[in-house]
Amino acid sequence: MGKTNRKIPEINAGSMADIAFLLLIFFLVTTTIDTDSGIARKLPPLPEDELEEPPKIKPQNLLIIIANKNEEITYKKRYLRTDGTCCDEDLDSRPPENIKVNPKELKEISKKFITNNGKDPTMSVSPIKAIISLEAEYCSYETYISAQNSLAAAYKEIRNEESIKLYSKKYERLDKEKQVVIKKSYPQKISEADIN
Amino acid sequence: MGKFRKNRKSENQTISTSSLPDIVFMLLFFFMVTTVMRETTINVKQDLPTATEVKKLEKKSLVSYIYVGALNTGYKKTISNEWKSRFMSEINEPAFVQINDKICENPFSNNPSETSDIQAYMELERTTGAPTYRDEKEIPFMTTSLKCDKNVNMKLVYLIKKELRKSDAFKINYSTKKDD
Numbered sequence: 001m002g003k004t005n006r007k008i009p010e011i012n013a014g015s016m017a018d019i020a021f022l023l024l025i026f027f028l029v030t031t032t033i034d035t036d037s038g039i040a041r042k043l044p045p046l047p048e049d050e051l052e053e054p055p056k057i058k059p060q061n062l063l064i065i066i067a068n069k070n071e072e073i074t075y076k077k078r079y080l081r082t083d084g085t086c087c088d089e090d091l092d093s094r095p096p097e098n099i100k101v102n103p104k105e106l107k108e109i110s111k112k113f114i115t116n117n118g119k120d121p122t123m124s125v126s127p128i129k130a131i132i133s134l135e136a137e138y139c140s141y142e143t144y145i146s147a148q149n150s151l152a153a154a155y156k157e158i159r160n161e162e163s164i165k166l167y168s169k170k171y172e173r174l175d176k177e178k179q180v181v182i183k184k185s186y187p188q189k190i191s192e193a194d195i196n
Numbered sequence: 197m198g199k200f201r202k203n204r205k206s207e208n209q210t211i212s213t214s215s216l217p218d219i220v221f222m223l224l225f226f227f228m229v230t231t232v233m234r235e236t237t238i239n240v241k242q243d244l245p246t247a248t249e250v251k252k253l254e255k256k257s258l259v260s261y262i263y264v265g266a267l268n269t270g271y272k273k274t275i276s277n278e279w280k281s282r283f284m285s286e287i288n289e290p291a292f293v294q295i296n297d298k299i300c301e302n303p304f305s306n307n308p309s310e311t312s313d314i315q316a317y318m319e320l321e322r323t324t325g326a327p328t329y330r331d332e333k334e335i336p337f338m339t340t341s342l343k344c345d346k347n348v349n350m351k352l353v354y355l356i357k358k359e360l361r362k363s364d365a366f367k368i369n370y371s372t373k374k375d376d
Contacts (some may be wrong), residue, residue, distance in 0.1 A: 013217065015279055020220040027227035036259065036341055037250040038371040046361050067350075142346035145245040145370055152249035 031055045035183045039148050041190075059131045060086035060122055064153060065106065065147060066098060071140035073106055073147050074098035076185045077121035086122050110154040114186070127158070131189045148190075240265035240294050245346040246375035253369055258320045260365075262314065264352060265345030275300060291348045292371045293356065302363040304355050305362075314356060318363035343371040 064076040077097040078086050088096050101109060114130045116123035124130035132151060136144040156171070161184050163171040167178055174182070225286050241287055253259050267273060270273040273292075295317045305312035311319075322338065324330050344353060360368060 016217040017213070017220055018218050020224055024224045024227065024245055026218055027224065027231055031227055031231045036253045036256075036369075036371060037374055038341065038369045039247055039249060039252070040251050040339075040367070040369050043357055043361050043366045043368055045364070045366065076298070086214050136350050137354060139350055140346065141344045141348040141350060142245040144353070145372060147347070148370065149247040149249055149372075152247075156249055 019160060039145065039152055041148070044191075045113040058086070058125075058129075058130060059088055061124050061131060063110060063124075063130070063132045065110075065132060065134050065151075067134070067136035067143050067147055071139055071143045072100050072101065073143065073150075074100050075106070075109060084121055085156060103146045106147060106150040107154045107157075110151055114154065114158055127186045131191055133191045133193065137193070137194050152191055155186065159183070159186050198294050203252050224232050236261075236297050237261055238294065239271045240292055241268060241345045241347075242343060243345050243347070244343065244371055244373050248375055249371040250372055250374050251338060251369075253341060256339075258308075258334060259369075260281050260317065260338065261295075261341050261343055262356060263343045264291055264348050265294075266347070266355065267299075277354060291345065291352055293352075302357055309353075312359055314359040315363045318360065318365045322365075337367070338365065339367045340365050341369045341371050 028031065059078060066074050066076065068074065076088065077099055078088065083086055110132060112120075113123045113132070114127050116125075116130075117127070118125045134144075134147060134151070136147060159171040162182050162185070163169060163178070165172055166182070167174060171179065171182060242263065242265055267290075291315070293300045293302075293311060300313040302314045305315065317342070322330060322335055324332055342353070342356065355366070360366070
């Protein structure tokens with residue numbers, strides 16, 4: 001009986017790399033490391049009682065921004081009465097005027113409005129009371145986002161300035177508790193009108 | 197002097213490539229694990245606006261998406277005249293709301309007793325049982341990402357926001373491209 005001492009043939013693994021490369025290229029091509037990013041906002045809850053009257057806000061504490069259907073961003077001009085109080089209309093009772101601004105100007109205006117602290121009687125009394133109202137019913141989404149972006153930028157800069165003053169650090173780099181402190185003194189109050 | 201003669205068998209040795217598959221497999225597994233296949237085909241135009249003050253959406257499992265835009269070319273759908281007159285976007289094409297794979301037929305409810313497509317979607321995303329098996333604690337942290345085309349009329353966006361408020365989905369994110 002002749003012993004057949006046959007060796008088990010080895011599988012050639014040379015082409016393994018090719019197969020793996022092929023798969024690798026497939027996954028490389030299909031991978032989309034897309035991180036979704038955007039402007040975060042919180043919606044207000046629906047009013048429980050329709051008849052309930054909204055709280056009265058003094059005109060100087062309210063900055064009304066209107067984006068119209070011509071894709072222009074405007075803000076409502078405030079006037080001074082002779083007794084030093086703020087009102088919507090001019091003394092000569094001209095119709096209320098809307099001043100056109102570009103996104104950069106909008107940021108500056110809102111910064112000035114928020115950090116006014118009662119210096120200018122036509123602007124906010126304090127950052128806590130300052131409310132920005134954004135009316136953008138008829139414009140395109142792009143204009144609306146550019147307005148929202150300007151407002152977000154304004155708040156970010158204000159918070160950064162305050163944070164550098166208090167803790168000599170940028171706002172994003174602060175720990176949570178300190179961020180809350182600054183957030184409390186500079187709350188982001190952006191209101192949007194309801195439509196039916 | 198001959199002591200230090202080199203004992204080389206051959207002059208040009210080949211580099212062993214036997215570990216090459218291992219390296220390639222390692223890379224392969226990395227990409228296999230990180231790849232997220234897109235489950236939905238988007239049938240609406242998605243030219244997102246740009247913004248500078250953007251934040252990243254962190255937990256993808258907590259994000260629900262609503263796509264808004266004009267229909268992609270090639271996607272056929274009959275458009276009712278009522279819809280046309282209400283939501284003409286800037287480019288004179290009516291915008292549509294897409295949830296998951298479907299273009300919504302009635303995304304908004306006309307009366308309180310009616311459940312709209314958006315409300316139904318939000319409810320489904322928030323169920324603690326099948327199919328999402330969401331943790332009760334996670335629900336307040338859930339975000340809705342509005343992926344709107346930049347030419348969409350704001351009226352449509354307002355209506356979507358109203359539907360979201362009705363279903364208590366208050367955290368939203370206006371999806372934008374980052375612009376430096």
